[in-house]
Amino acid sequence: MNFNNLPQLVDMRGKLASKGTYSKRTKSITHRVWHHSLTKKNLGGSDAASFAAYHVNTLGWPGCGYAFVIEPKNLINTPKGKRARIVYANDINRRTYHVGNSNQFSLGICVAGDYRYDTMDDATLASIAELHAALVKDGIGKYDKAHNEMPGYSWKACCQYNYRDAFDWKGSKTPAKPAPAPDVYIIQEGDTLWSIAHKDGTGGVQVEDLIKANPGIDPTKLKIGQKINFGNAKDVIVQPDINEDNESSNCGDEVVRSIQKNLNSRYKAGLNVDGFNGPKTKSALIKALQTELNKQFNKKLVVDGKWGAKTKAAIVTVEKGAKGNLTRILQAALYLEGFSPGSLDSIFGKGTESALSKFQKVKRITVDKKAGKDTFTELFAS
Ligand SMILES: [Zn+2]
Incomplete structure (x- = not known):
């Protein structure tokens, strides 16, 4: 196989987070489907290992959803120059989850980055072109498609970069713009x-x-x-372009902005108040949690913004009627995960209870109106 010999390719099959295995394909690969990760390319979590952990722990999939992940933040020196690392995440013969009902015949390739806002660098473009050329030589797939060119996904803001230009095809064409989401x-x-x-x-x-x-x-x-x-x-679903330097921009999410402001003022988090919910905001929230556990309960946690066994063990159950900073952190975490508690007022009332119950139901943990070790783990572990 030509793709195996690319100097920037690292074989991590079997080494990434997994829970069981994807089944073998029953149809041959006809489509190479191009994705981006929708996580900014320079962030800590923009790599194959983090996507695998997210797909397994949060989505409950057997493993990373892609066969290949291209990582712009990990540069490899090759005889041809610097290249973005290509992680071989799942055997191409495995039917991973990335395009729903088309998984069976589609190979998933994800370029880490959020190309609504990120720009492509040369090392990444070169890796896309070289991986593509190798797959073509190897006879793996016949057609190239963006995620949103596949059936059922016209509304997806994926992949958002011009993959055809990256292959240096003649008559290159911009991938389809996302359509409005269907009803x-x-x-x-x-x-x-x-x-x-x-x-x-x-x-x-x-x-x-x-x-x-x-x-x-x-x-x-x-x-x-x-x-x-x-x-x-x-x-x-389809978010407008933003000017990242403009703090007063109307883009981003107002509540996320208020969470970021709060983390900055109370915990000196130093976040950009951009209203975008990313790994930095989450990590700052974990730091806030660790700080409060140390201050209020005399736990001796390292305030590192990382979820680990020690932080989990130190968790104090937050339940209905609670008031204060831990409740505020719980409310913010629920909001960032997509479950709005209503106002983020530090009081565990009806809104918080309802958001928590929905979250617990979706995550298949006991719906008990209490946020304990399991709930905080689901909120922060990935
Ligand atoms: Zn996609």
């Missing part, structure tokens, strides 16, 4: 409300909108072919 979405293979909202990372529609638009739906029992309403989701 009705039909459940495809591997879908959960989470994966519909977050398939390529953590951007996009809120799970809460999907739950609101589908009263009576059981998020744990979705069936392939089942129709769900998109409801308000269609207003938020």
